[in-house]
Every structure is written in structure tokens, then in C-alpha cells.
Amino acid sequence: MSKETTLVGLDVILKELGPFGKYNIINYALFLFPCFLAGMYGSVFVFEAADIDYRCAVEECESNTNTSSWLQYAIPKEKNGYSKCLRYPGIDSNITDSNNTCTADIFDLTRTEKCSSYVYSDEDSAVKDFDLGCQNWKRTLIGTIHNSGLFVSLPLTGIISDRYGRKVALSIAALMNCIFGFTRSFSTNYIMMVALEFLEAAMGAGAYVTAFILAMELVGPRGRVFGNTLINVVYVCGLMSLAGLSWLLQDWRTLLRIMYAPSCLIFSYLWILNESIRWLLSKGRHDEAVEIIRKAAKMNNVELSDQALAPLQEMDKKPNQDKEEIITDQKSSVFLQVVRSSIIRVRVLSCSFLWITCTFVYYGLTINSVSLAGNKYVNFILAAFIEIPANFTCLFVLDRFGRKKVMIITYILSAILCISLSFLPKDQSVWSLIFYLSGKFSITVAYSSVYIYVSEVFPTNVRQSLLAICSSTGRVGSTLAPLTPLLALYYDNLPSIFFGTLAVLAGLLVFTLPETINVPLPDTIEEAEMLSRTNRSKNNA
Template identity: 75%
Template sequence: MSKETPVVGLDVILEQLGPFGKYNIVNYALLLVPVYLAGMYGSVFVFEASDVDYRCEISACETILNDSIIWTQYAIPQGKKGLSKCSQYSYRDGIVLDNNTICSTELFNTSRTETCSSFVYGDQDSAVIDVSIQRCQDGKRTLIGTFHNAGLFLSLPLTGFVSDRFGRKVALSIASLMNCIFGFLRSFSVNYYMMVAFEFLEAGFGAGAYSTAFVLAMELVGPKGRVLGNTLINVVFVFGLMSLSGLSWILQDWRTLLRIIYAPACLVFSYLWILNESVRWLLSKGRNDEAIAILERAAKMNDVMLAPHDLAPLQDTEKPDNAELTGPKEAIQENKPSVIMQVIRSSIIRKRLVVCSFLWITCTFVYYGLSINSVSLAGNKYINFMLVAFIEIPANLACLVVLDRYGRKKVMIITYFLSAILCISLSFLPKGHPWWSLIIYLSGKFSITTAYSSVYIYVSEVFPTNVRQSLLAICSSTGRIGSTLAPLTPLLALYYDNLPSIFFGTLAIMAGLLVFTLPETINVPLPDTIEEAEMLSRGKKQSVDQP
């Protein structure tokens, strides 16, 4: 007999316990800690290896500090955005440089340039200087973010497997420990290769902490509490982003920054002993006694009385004659195909997996692309990053209002198309209007954040319990194609300032069109079996409001 048991009656019990009683609040508070840390970890490379001001070192002129603005005009050519970083005017033929050489216009041949041999840096902090990243190769610098996000291709499926096989809290605790170890070690990097190796390893083994915390939180509440829970998670994630920018601004030391933000992840490892396992996961594995014990503790904390007949279906699920108590479920047979094989054989689930993966690619590409490129906007890069992060709070509050009123599908369609219009419109805005550019930029981030939050909660609602995190991890890891490419988008601006925004808008239009092919999940209990997940597309799954 299979160990897996149906959990159809669980949503009814969760409704009785209430969406946010004392038990839920305590567990959510614990889960919000790794979520907050994940907000910093996912974008730390933006400040860790930020671009810095530098120019050629002109040995004959560097001692003339007060007149540096004057002499750089005839010693260094103008680039697209100010003085060239990588070239200087050649010295005139026959010039011999020594201590008596005078810095003047006659020293340089402004009709000929040459590559810099040494550099002078501005008063900025970045690993670009400390780990000797080769200058004038922006691609090498931006690859640090790409290596970080490429680690998610390993982390999310790996964490999803551990989570579905060994439990949510085990996966969360181990991933957090990996964050702590590899993130802390990265602060001691002495060269570029050591740094990118630890970037990959930290994300590769630790980035799944966020998705695991999210799944635990979603499985903690019933259908009515999911949107509020999702909003809390996303708002706390934003505070992590804003804290990252503020700490970077205050510390101005990337090594100290890494040590401060990664140390708390070691404390999350203690969740292995203090956090309750997901009741829904325990029931899906046939560990009913443990699940019922947790539900009874939750009822006691929430001052709710659960009648014996409420828990009876969960106690008797392995008895064939009690099938009518628990509703439709998978037949329990030894020769039944594995759940993964059922997913592969189901054309509905396969198509849904492909579409959801593309939606995720679009969200990560546009979301992270706008965040990363925000430091290139006019003004203080730390404030710009904070503003672009802060706009996510009203976006998530908007989700709280609209998702349960208008449904997931309609909200995703509108926000994808709106994001596309706003991003593409940046290319038509006349130059010299920085405030209008910032407003449209923030509006685009607002739209894609709303879409991203909607996709995250939607994907957690359309797949069955026993493979929910694995399939969510597949969508999320495939979606990291977008976040892996996003750090490279600033290079597009070297050819045309608004080329990144045009790419963002085009992808958002395609995603909006694909949403039309998906089912609506508003007020629908989480599907526990493959058949129930398929019924969403056939319109047969009862909503929680139906008798």
C-alpha cells in the first residue's frame, strides 16, 4: 500500500482554525526571517560588484589636483557618458616623460588615442577594485550576477527534491546553512575566480530557502489566507532589498556587507528543531499521526475546538471503506505509476508547466532587469534602488486587493500588458526629462511586481500537493533563465539607452497572451492529486464557497 494519503479534508480544517490565528502568526514570523534575508541575498551582487568611476592614470598630470578638471579635457577623450574610462590621448612623438615633464596641451596628440596601462579610481567601494577584475571589460563584471543567478538552476530543483522527499523544514534549514557558509566565505575572496565560484555555490545550494519558506507559508493557511500570506512575504522581501541598499550606502565596504548579511542565515538552521513541519506534506506522505498532533496544537494555540469527526477522515484515510469521507482521491495501488510519471503523461499538466515556466522567465527577466538597471538612472544609485524596491510594497498591497476580487488570471493579463506598454514607452520619452523617466520606470516595476506576485501564488495553486514544490521549483529554476540574463542587460544600453526596456516590454506582451490559456484558481482549494489538478482546466473543481 502506498504511503501517500489524500489531504482533501485539510482545507476544511484550516478554515476552522482561521487564516491567521496565534499558531499561524508564530510560524509566519519564523518563516519571514529567511524571506527577509533572501531579499538581500538575491541582489547583493548589484552593490558587491558595482560599476565604479575610473579613468586612465596620466602620470605627468596626476599631481595637479586643483586643475584636474582642466587637464583631463586635453589628456582624455570624451566617451558616451563623460570621460573615456579606457583610453587616453597619445603623447606627442619625441616626448620623454620624467620628473620635469609639464602637463599641458602640447604634451598630447588629440588626433590619436591609446589604451590605458594604469587606472585612477573614484572614492567608491566595489569588488571590481579589490579582486582585480580586468578594467574595461564590463561583461566580466556583469557575469558575477549571471554566475549568482545561474546557481539557481541547481538550487531550486535540488531544494524542491529535498523538500518533497524529506520535508519542508529540512530543506529550509539546510539551504539557509549553505547561504551562511558560502556567503561568508565569499567575503574573503582574493581573486575573480574565487569570487564567482562562491557566488555560484552560495546560490546553487542556498537560494532555495526562499521558495521553501514560501511553500511552507502557503501550506500553512487555507484558500482565504493565501493572498494575505503572499503579500506579507513579498513586503518583507522588499524590506530586505531596501535594507541591502541602505547597508551598502552606510558601510561602503563590500566584504563587511557580506559578513553582516550572511551571518544570520546560520541561525535559521536551528529551524530544523524549532519549526513545525507542513501538515499538508505530512499527510501526503502518510504520516497522519504527526499531522494530527500538529493540528491539535494549532487548535489549542488558536483557541479553537476541533470536533473528533473533523479529524476522523485524516485518521482513517488508509481504510478503503472510508473513501466517501475524504472525497475523490488517487487509488492506492502498489502498481500505480509514480507521481512524476503521471505528471509526464498528463498533457494538461505538461502544457501548464511549460506556460508557467515562461511566465516565470518573463517575470524574473523584467523584474531583475529593472532593479539592476536602476543604479544606472540619474541621481544617487542607492536611493534609486530603494525607490525601485519600495514600489513593490504598493504593488503587493494591490495584489491583496485585486487577486481575490478579480481573480488571478485577469490580474496577470492586465499587469503583463501594462508592464510592456510602460517599458516600451521609455524609448519614446524625449531626453532631458529624468523625473518622467523615473515615474514611468517605477510604474513599470509596479506592474511587473504585481504580475510576479500573482504568478508565484498562482503556480502554487495549480499543481498537486505531493509534487507541488518540485513543479514549482521546475518553473522557478527554468524562470531563472530570465534572472541569469538580466545582469547582462546593462550591456545593451551601450548600443542604445532604451534597448533593455524594449526587450522587457516584448517579452511581457508574449507572457500576457499565454495567460489566456490557463485556468482560473480564485477561491479553489489546493489540488491534492493529479486528477484534481487536471480538473482545474476542465472547470470541475469546486470552489470553497460552494456547498
């Protein structure tokens, strides 16, 4: 009995175990906790280094507490109030307000100069702690450096997960989150902060992807969309909790300590979590897989049929030599076979671009939401909350209309809504918010669809590695997204135009990919390639 046959038989066993048994619920609850934390970790830099109010320090007048009497003469006005980065130079730097001379007469109102020091508002931010006034590139670079860590984390976690097991990868990544995230709250300077931002993401950001893979491999084909929706809703709850905690605490250091400390608890999964049955079978570890299946059946009060267990029972009877041959087969460069497959190569490139678009637009809209008119915490919560109906929309449409149609429609719709923002009058703040949230809704549906789609088009023995390649390549988008607020300095709607343009291209690319609705997860490269051939046959019929 081959490994491939055994893996195919697993879908039959999962169907008999049922999607909502006690075993599934307990394991899913364990998977959801790191997903909730990941919702906070992925965007914490938005509040950690929030843009706050500040202005030039006018040394000759600062001791005069009545700023209304001299500020208008010392600081030039811009469209949003007083300038943050410019001031009028003093005519005589030796003049002070001690003789009540802090008036328009001591400033040269015909020219301006850059600030040499700043006066910050009472708001909390790393901008204030590390004196980052008028250095927007340094502020936005914090998010870029954090997200660039995913280029290391996702492939690294994927390799560990596919080689040593899902629960090992998840436990180690969560521990790294805890160590580097908690330590970051004690940063004494900007360099220390950004270094720990990178290390926390590089070593720990793969926890979410690993938990997602574990969840997808726990259920059969019919349960994947619901499971994906549940994970995404919990992730959104993490996002909303981030904004709520930031609003409540008003202290980014305390925020980090409260957020990252619970991640250490996930390290205990190394002892309490069961390994993925599908991964164990792909590695030829059938005895362990059978033991977990029987444990799950007992917890779910299900008696598995002899027909479902037959492939595994026959494998149990195989001599150790045969099992070792399977393991040897597994080690014989499956990844090399992937590289040689033109279908899989093109699929990896296509899925990577779809992921780049999703992360760029999704994170871009999330990050820029704090720049909308009104309370930044409320705007962020609304931009996050809109993802909940978006994810439930996925639950109803993906299994009904298929993955391709949904992705095409949502990409194009997101593009239209984002580009339309540039045509709305500036005084239409309500309509701008509606269009903004609608664009976030559309790209969230697309992002959720891509996540589940990519997990369905690659074979089991390299699924997380290839998903990690697509995801890590896709992080080009999330790495660039924190820089998009800088575009708004030149034209308010320039970020939205960039988002829309990329979404149009992604929507057109989806036409070239295969449909995966109600198709069992491919366990071999041949089965993964067959998806494209089957779709071509249907199109030609």
C-alpha cells in the same frame, strides 16, 4: 479512507483553526525571516560589484596632482564626461612631468589608445578591488553567475523538500547561504568571488521557495493571497535594507558579513519548526500530522469538531499495513504520471515562460534602477518600495477579479510602460522615473500573481518539485537580466524595449491557462487536470 480524502479534509481543519491564530502567527514569523534575508541575497551583486568612476592611468602625468591642468589633454571626452577606457597616447614615453612638461604638446590628440592601467575613485566595489576597469562583461557576469546557480538550487531543494520534508530543505539551504556568502567576503581574486557566488546560490537560494511553500501549505484557500502579500512585502523590506546597508557601510566585504551571518540561525529550524501538515499527510505520516494539528488547535484555543477530525481519526485506526500501502503508492512514480499528463506538461511549459518574463523584467528593472539619474541608492530604494503598494494591490484584486485577469492586465500594462520609455525626451527625467516605477509596479503585481498561481495549479505530492522546475527554468530571465546594462551601451532604452516585448507575449499566453480563484489546492494529478476541464466547461457554457 484514502490519502486524497484525508488531504481534502485538511482544508476543513485549517478553516476551523482560523487564519490568525497564535500557531499561524508564530510559524509565519519564522517563515518571514528567511524571506527577508532572501530579499538582500538576490540582488547584493548590484552593490557588491557596482560600476564606479575610473579613468586611464596616465603614468607620465600622475605625479602632478593638479589633474585639471593636464587631464583634458590626456583623456578624450565623451557624452558623460571623460572616457573611462581610452586615452591620448604620449608622443614621447620618456617625458615626465618632473620638468613641468605635462602639457598638450606631449600627447598625440589625433588618435586614441586603450588603457593599460586605471585610476579608480574612492568608491567601494569589487571592480576596484579586482581591477575590472573597462571589463563591463566581467562585472555584469557576477550577477549572471549568481543567478545561474538557481538552476541547480531550485530543483535540488525541491527534491529534498518533497522527499525529506520542507523544514529539512529550508534549514540546509539557509546554512549553505551562511557558509558560502560569508566566505565570499574574504575573496582574494575575481575567480574566487564568482565561484562562491555560484555556490551560494546553487546550494542556498532555495530557502525562499521552501519558506514560501511552507507558508502556502499552512493556510486555507482564503488565506493564500494575504500570506503571499505578507511574504512579498517582507522580501521588499530586505531589498530596501540592502540599499540602506550598502549606502551606510560603503564596504562590500563588511556588507556581506553582516548580511549572511544571520542565515546560520535558520539552521535551528531543523529542531524548532513544525513540518508541513499537508506534506506529512501526502507521505502517509498521519500520526505526526494529527499531533501537530492538535498542538495548533491548543495554541489557537480552538476545539476542532468531530466532523473535521473524522478522516484523520479513521486513518489512525487503520492497520500499519494499510498505511504502508499508501506510502508505497506515493513512491510509485508520481512524477512519471506527471510526465504522461499532457495537461500538466503544457502547464509546466506555460508557467515557466511566465516566470522567465517576470524574472527578466523584474530583475532587469531593479538592476538598471541604479543607472537612472540621481542617487543610485535612493533610486534602488524607490524601485524596491514601489513593490509594497504593488503587493497590497494583489491582496485586493486577486480574490476579487481572479488570477487570469490580473496577470493579463499587468503584463500588458508593464509592456506599454516599458516601451513608452524609449519615446520620452532625454530631458524628462521626472517622467522617465514615473514611467520606470510604474512599469516596476505592474511587473511586481504580475510576479506576485504568478508565484501564487503556480502554487495553486500543481498537486501536493509534486508541488514544490514542479514549482521548482518552473522557477528554475524561469531563472533564465534573472540570469540574463544582469547583462541588460550592456545593451544600454548601444541604445539607452534598448533594455526597456526587450522588457516590453517579452511582457506582451506573456500576457497573451495567460489567456490559455485555467482560473484558480477560491479553488482548493489540488492534491492529486486528476484534481490538477480537472482545473483545465472545469474552466473549459465554464467557457463553453
